[in-house]
Structure formats: C-alpha cells, structure tokens
Amino acid sequence: MSNFKLPLICILLFTSLFTHNSSVLASPFVRPDPLNHFRLYQGGYDIRNKHYWASAAFTGVHGYATAGIWMIFGLGFGTYLMLKGFNGPFLHHPSSYFLVCFALIAMFILIAIIFSSLILVANQSSLHRSKTLMDTIFGAASNMKQTIEAVMQGFLKIRALLQPYDRQTSELLNRVTNQMRKETVSIQNFVEEARQASNRAMKAVYIANLVFVTANMVVLVTGCVILFLHWYPGFIILTVVCWILTTVSWILTGFDFFFHIFAGDTCAAFEDFEQNQNSKNNGIMSILSSCSNLSTSDKFMAKIGYTVHKYIAQSNSEIASLAFKMIQPNDQSDDSFMIQKICDPFSGPPNYTYTPGNCQQDAIQIHDLPSILSTLTCEKNTPSEICKSEGRFFPQSRYGKTMAYIQSVENLIAAYPDLQSLAGCTPLKHAIADIASHQCKPFRASVKLLWASILTLSIDLTILTLFWIIKAYQEKGRHFSLCSTAPKNHQQNL
Template sequence: MSNFKPFRLPLISLLLFTSVVTQNSSVSASPFVHNRRFNRPDPLHHLRLYKGGYDIRNKHYWASAAFTGVHGYAMAGIWVMFGLGFGSYLMVKGFNGGFHPFLDHPSSYFLACFALIAIFILIAIVFSSLILVANQSSLHKSKTLMDTIFGAASNMQQTIEAVMRGFSKIRALLQPYDRQTSDLLNQITNQMRKETISIQSFVEEARQASNRAMKAVYTANLVFVTANLVVLVTGCVILFLHWHPGFTILTVICWILTTVSWILTGFDFFLHVFAGDTCAAFEDFEQNQNSKNNGIMSILSSCSNLSTSDKFMAQIGYTVHKYIAESNSEITSLAFKMIHPNDQSDDSFMIQKICDPFSGPPNYTYAPGNCQQDAIQIHDLPSILSTLTCEKNTPSDICKAEGRFFPESAYGKTMAYIQSVENLIATYPDLQNLAGCTPVKRAIADVALHQCKPFRASIKLLWASILTLSIDLMILTLFWIIKAYQEKGRHFSLCSTVPRNPQQNL
C-alpha cells in the first residue's frame, strides 16, 4: 500500500493550454482585420486601388480611408484659390482707380438681400447647433465603445491573472512530489505573465491614443463651431449697424471659416467611413465568428474557433473525469481489501463516490449540479481523508475496526493531488472564459448589436451637419460681398434695411 499512486494529474490539458497561450501573439500587435475587401484610391501608392481589408496596422488602409474625404479637402483648396484670386482682383482694381459706382436699386433689392442674409444666418446657427449636439453625442458614444473594448481587454487580463493564481497554487502543491509538472506550470505562468504585461501595455497605449484622437476631433469641431457662432452674431450686429469696413473684415473671416469647414467636412466624412468599416468588422465577426475565414483579431486566432476551444475544455474535463474515476476505483479497491482481505469480490460492498462535476464522453461538460446527493465533494475530501487514514504505527486490526483503510505513506502526495484538482476545478470557469475569449466576444457582440447603430448615426449626423453648414457659409460669404457693395458710399439709419438717400450712387 505504500506504493499507492492513483492521484496523478495528466499533463495533456496543461500542454494544450500552453499551445493556446503561445499562439496568442503579442496583443500590442493585434489588429482588427475584416475579411471584406475595399477598392479605394491609395494616395501612398500613386492613387492605385487599395484592395486590402480592414487593418488598423496598415498605413495603406488609413491612407485610402482618409482619401475618402477628398471632396472636402478639394473644396477647401478650390475655395482658397478662388479667394486668393478674388482678393488679388480687388487689390489690382483698387490700385487702378477703384470701382465704378453701382446703379441705384429699389428698396426691395436691399430688403431681399437683407432677408436672404438673415435666412442663411439662421440656417448656419441651426446647423452649428446640430454640430454641437452631434459632436457631443459622437464623443460620448465613442468613449462608450472604446470603454467596452478596453474593458474586455482588461477582463481578459484579470482572467489570465486568476488562472495564474490557480496554477501557482497547483505548482506549489505538486512541487515536492511532481517536479516535472511543477516546472511545466512555472513555464506556463511565466508565459501568461508576459501576456498580462503585453495586454496591460496595449490597453494603456491604445486608451491614451484613442482618448487623444477623440478629444482632438471633438475640440476641432467645438472650436470651429464656437468661432462660427461668434462670427455669425458679430455679422448680425454689423448688418444692423451698417459698418462698411466691418463687412470687409467679416468677408475675410467667413472665407477662412468656410475653408476650415470644408476641411472638417472631409475629415468627418473619413471618420464616418472609418466608423462604418469598424462596425462592419464587428458585425461580421458577430455573425461569422466560427468561420475559418474570419480574422477580426489576431488575439482571437487560436480561440475564436468554437471547435478548438471546445476540444481544449473537453480535454480538461476528461483530465478531471479520468482522475476522479481512477480515484473512486482505487479507493473502493483499497477499502474492499482492507475490510475483506480474503474475499475476491462482494457485490454488496458499497462506498460513497467522489463527486465528478463533469459529464461523460464525448463532451465532458462542466455540470457540478449533476452529482448524486450523497456523493463526496472534492473540497470535502481532505477532511474525510484524514479520518480514513491509517497511521503508520497503528496496527492494521485497529485501522480495520475503525474503518481507516487509507495508508499514511500516500497521504501527503494524495492530498497534494486532491487540492490540485480542487484548484483546477475552481479555476475551470476562468479557463473556459480564457479559452473561448468570452470577455472579448461579449464586448464585440455588445458593440455590434447595441452600440454600432447609434455610433454610426452620430458620426453621420456630424458629417451631414458640417457639410450643410459648409455650403451655407459659402453662400453667406457671397452675400456678405454683395452687401458690402450695396452699402458702399450709402448712408443708413440705425437698424434700417434701406439707405436714407436711395438716389445716392456708390
């Protein structure tokens, strides 16, 4: 009985877990990759089409996505060139003797121009307000989305740390009895420690970068809209005061604001495209996460496939199931030999069995509630085993009479394996979450099903509002020029809309 060695922990599950951890390459290099292909001009590749997928590591993806806002950038360039040309014309004309006076116009002409300016100022104020609302909404929804993703990464880190703690306990228990398994567990925990450091570094860097980007976009839109509202209010004051030099200053400022507005229009359209690509990638992963062609994250490369993670967890279930089955068989055999040493068999002999929290083949599903009511729980084994252990110096007759059939020589090692399996079972839910990348998959499902639609809507509203405002500012700037020529050399009463002397030429 001193050679009793039934409590062995098979290494196959630990080796499988090592392969899972090893295949998960550094998280800091993990991109989102969407299997849909794009056909967009790539300015970094002489405007040849970018035909790759959604890959945030690829500079050509970023360049092609940013190029989608070319309409805004082009309009800004055209508006600047037109402004420089018009300004040069005015300067040349001024040096050559000024402008010919305009013909007199009826009061309705001044009233119509005033009404149109008022309408376009009102439109600009309305859409500036919409931009403020959409800007705030997009910032909030972007933060929520990023918090969901980074929260999932942090949960993965915490899960790995929980598994590490469980493995460390098992390693400490097995070190005196099973050096090979202990060393293997040490290698696994060291590898997992590197993974937690990598995840933590990735989360911190990505969170800081995303926060800076979101704040930069939010601040740019906020500063622009604030400046635009100030100019619009100032324009209303100048319109009623009829301060002619103010119209010239106002025209120059509005020209600059219109240029900035078109730049932001292009940039916000790029954000709209990027938001659509990102959500499409999440939605595709949610719908096809078990597809062999799906690769939204390299971090999910070894566990996004359901069959792979199921096989891994089934192997752990098989490990514990086999251990408990062997233990029950050995304990029953020992008890029978101790109590009936001369009998070959006795079908009436019964002993309580250790609870097996895993179902049988082929899946070995974790189901702790399936144990029989009188079964011995794993966590109760140490106290029960101590009452069944026959001390070395105690005669076998006394042990037999007291029902203590377990040899003391195997007690220490047996207890170590019992507690190891107990820790493995306690760690099993964390292992299950880690093998199936459950926190990340839940985060992606939440983003795809609940957050993407309002997120895209807020970005689209931001882009549509600033596009409309850009068009409105162009028209309004032209009306400021017309108004400046209308009022040149004329005299108006305060807050009037028509000149006091309509017959006076400019």
C-alpha cells in the first residue's frame, strides 16, 4: 500500500467539462439586428447578448410600424381640421342613423372592456409563469454552483492530507480547485446578469401593459359618460386621447409579439435539449456551464470508479500479504486463516458502477478503516513477537501515509454523488425536463393570449376612434336630451 500512488489525475477530466467554448442553439429563423445595421442575427438563443434582444424585439416591427402610420395619419388629419375647420354641412339623417352609431360605439366599448380584462389576466399569468420558469433554471444553476463548492471542499481536504506524502497530486488538486473556483464565479456572474436582464424584460412588459390597460379603462368609462351627456367638447378631447391610446396600443402589440417570440425561443431551446441531450448544440446548457454529453460523463465517472477500485484491490492484497508474513499460519490453521477485506463500493470493469450496497456483510467499510488500522499497527518500539502474538501486523512506518490515502479515498467516495451529479449535469437536466414537460405549454399559452388580446384591442380601438370622430361630427351644432340617442329635432319630427 505504501508504494501505491493515488492517481487523482483523473480529476482533470472533470474540469474539462467546464472549459468548452459556449455555443448557442441555432435560431429557427434569421432576424435583422437593428444594433448591427440590420444585418442578419444568427447567434441563436443567448439572453446575455444584446444583439439577441435587439433582433427579437425587432420582430414586433409590424406593431411599431402600424403605430407610426396611425400617429402620422392622426397628425395629418388633426392639422387638416384645424386649418379647414370642422364646418361641414348638416345632413338630416333619420333617427335610426344616430341609433346605429350609438349602438356600434357601445358595442366596441364593450369589446374593449372585455379584452382589456383579458389583457390584465394574461399579463399577470405571463409574469407569474415567466418568473417561475426563470427561477427554475437559475435555481438549478445556483444548486450546481453549491455542488461544485462542496466538491471543492472535499478536494481541499484530500490535498491537505496528501501534501506531506504526494506533492505532485497535491499540486494537481490545487490547480483543479482553482479551475472549479473560476467556474463557480462564472456561473454566479451568469445567474446575476441573466436574472437582471430577464427581470427587466418581464417587468417592462408587465408594467407597460398594466399602465396602458388602466389608462384605457379610465378613458372608456369617461367615454361612456360623455356619450350619455352629449358633451361636444368632450368628444373632441376623447378623440385625441383615444388616438394616442390607439398608437400606444399598437406599440404594445409589437412589444408583446416580441415577448411571444422570446417565450417561443426559450421553450424551443429547452425542448431541443430535452430531445437531443447535447449541450454542444444548445445555448441553454452552454450558457450555464459546458456540461458533458452522456458518453463523456460515463467515461469520467468510470475513471474515478477505477481509481478507487484499484486502490482498494491493492490495499486488500497488501494487507493479506503483510498479515500472512507477520502471522505465518501453520498447516493446522491454513483453513481458518482469513483476513477481512475492505469493502469496494464499485463494481468491476468496464463500467465501475457505484454500488455501495453490494459489499459483503463482513467487509470492512472505508470509514471504519482508521479505527481498525490503529488496532492492527505495530508500534515502533514494540518487539515483533509481541505484535505477532497480538495480531498487529501493520508497521507503524507506513501508518501515516496509509491513513492519508485511506482518508483521501473516503473523501473521494463521499464526494462521488456530487461528482456524478455534476458530470451528468443532473440539476440542470432536471430543471430543463420540468420546464419542457410542464411549464412551457402554459407559459406559451399565457403569452400568446396576452399578444392576441392586445392585438384585438388595438383593432377595436382603431375602429372605436373612427366612430368617436363620426359621433363628434353628429353632435356638432345639435341638441340632445340627456341619455337620448337622437337629436331633439329628429325626436320632434317623429
């Protein structure tokens, strides 16, 4: 056992899992990037990249363009009315004409109220689901960081144990822990940056929709009051305010469509990884950490299993050899001579699977070795005859180094579940599986409902604004009774 050098160089394989260059999921479509002179953005899903956000936001250009056209048309129409005046000839329409206009305005106000309510519901739902989704993935990244830190602590203990006896392995472990420390900093930076970016985007969408819908509901209620009071100046003010609200509504339509695209990109990235399990072609995993694929992680864990398996096999062989030389059983005792073997929690080749429950009942557990070894160690000044009679066959000169290796293996086995979790990217895979299987469908549905509702409301407000103009034209110069639908002269003619 004293000649055995613990081959912890295999730990370097672990750090290689965190040093690949990040790659991103190929975007399902090519997008113009306004931050790069409208050149096509093909970087894929990367929420840390401002060009991704710019290209995704540009997908809502139809809403922004409609808002611009509507505003320009409104400015032109308003300028024309101010220059020419609103003095068209009075036409004597039947009372049914006024009633139809009144009914249509009432109908479109009702539609606006209904879809404003839907926007409030969808807005709250999409915020909640997007926060849940982001918290899931960021929580997995934080758990991964904590696991790496736990493994680092185990490696530091091993390094301290082996430093007096094996400087090469000790220095190797020092380099490994430094690399892992850099990885924890990288993950922490990602979580902070991505969380801030996503929170800003989610809050911007939520607040913009909430403020707009609140203002719109106030205007709609005010419009109902003006409609029944027949206050002509109110119709002019209402038309201007509705024109502005309609412009904002179309801007939000483009903004919410961008949010809809972002939701689709996010879920597509999760679902792609869930189906392919290949981090090299997926932005989700490469952003958080360059986790290995299945074959790489299996080889890495098999290497650790082989390390411990080989050490325990050599230890069992050397203990048996030392005991045989020290005790030297005679012919009568050959059959009864037996040394308990150290429990090997790993199966044999080729996989070296971790199976701690498969040890024999009388096998020595790794954590029991220090206390057992102390009872079998022959102290330096004790005569060999006394040690032989007491069954103390292990020389004290080997005790310190052997204990260091035993405790190192014990720490390595204790850290094995965490190593296995990291090598297989288990926290992230579980989080992604949960998102892809359970969260994406309702998340997409809530965001789609938000976009569809704001689009419908924008169309409704556009038509309603035109009816406010018609109603203002009807009201000019005419006298109505309170809550009536037709002017007094029409009522008298009837």
